[in-house]
Amino acid sequence: MFNWFKKGKTPPDSTLQVDIHSHLLPALDDGVKTLEEALEIILQFHSLGYRKLITTPHIMSDVYPNTEDGIREQLAIVKASIQKNKIEIEVEAAAEYYLDENLMQKLTTNHPLLTFGESYLLFETNFLNEPLTLKEFIFLATTKGYKPVLAHPERYMYLENNLGKAEDLLDRGVLFQLNIGSLTGLYSKPAQRMAHKLIDNGWVHFLGSDCHHRIHARQVEEVRKLKYFQKALALPLLNNTL
Numbered sequence: 001m002f003n004w005f006k007k008g009k010t011p012p013d014s015t016l017q018v019d020i021h022s023h024l025l026p027a028l029d030d031g032v033k034t035l036e037e038a039l040e041i042i043l044q045f046h047s048l049g050y051r052k053l054i055t056t057p058h059i060m061s062d063v064y065p066n067t068e069d070g071i072r073e074q075l076a077i078v079k080a081s082i083q084k085n086k087i088e089i090e091v092e093a094a095a096e097y098y099l100d101e102n103l104m105q106k107l108t109t110n111h112p113l114l115t116f117g118e119s120y121l122l123f124e125t126n127f128l129n130e131p132l133t134l135k136e137f138i139f140l141a142t143t144k145g146y147k148p149v150l151a152h153p154e155r156y157m158y159l160e161n162n163l164g165k166a167e168d169l170l171d172r173g174v175l176f177q178l179n180i181g182s183l184t185g186l187y188s189k190p191a192q193r194m195a196h197k198l199i200d201n202g203w204v205h206f207l208g209s210d211c212h213h214r215i216h217a218r219q220v221e222e223v224r225k226l227k228y229f230q231k232a233l234a235l236p237l238l239n240n241t242l
Contacts, residue, residue, distance in 0.1 A: 021208030060098035154194035
């Protein structure tokens with residue numbers, strides 16, 4: 001199985017060795033559907049020189065009501081298969097939390113959340129409108145010791161062409177995770193332009209693949225030739241500190 005990635009070649013050197021946003025635990029959300037697909041994509045990351053993948057299933061109460069325990073259980077299955085197939089890559093799991101009442105309740109009741117690194121908490125919001133609870137969430141999360149990381153800020157219409165609002169989030173302690181695919185125009189031209197602006201301003205702390213399937217995995221390789229990807233790599237990114 002997967003012989004097309006096993007040619008005896010040494011993976012190329014990569015300046016981006018850790019991915020912090022993906023959906024590679026089978027059948028938990030809109031990401032990979034099977035264990036075989038997950039392993040195929042993990043091998044592709046390995047072939048590109050990645051040493052660690054932090055995969056982040058959605059926790060969204062109305063659509064993907066995953067639990068922290070359920071994510072850990074699925075992670076154990078994937079890790080066992082990685083070990084069985086002798087793939088030399090580390091895979092961990094956090095979560096991509098949707099900012100909703102469920103997340104606010106978890107914070108209020110001190111429910112332990114899935115984080116990565118030094119208590120980095122990946123979250124996303126409504127794409128169209130700024131949530132009324134956004135600033136309350138940031139304050140609550142930071143006072144609880146979490147470091148909020150906003151997933152793909154370049155894709156939110158309420159931040160599009162509103163650098164003042166983006167800067168306000170940064171001032172409140174939010175870190176920004178840019179999607180690699182945005183640099184290729186995968187999501188939209190406005191998202192691509194916003195991604196360029198965030199990089200130009202040095203407002204990117206993490207790069208993430210947000211990999212859901214094979215097409216996204218291929219984007220990880222294709223993006224390397226782009227000027228703005230190389231410009232992003234010159235920023236003091238936190239990926240490789242993990």
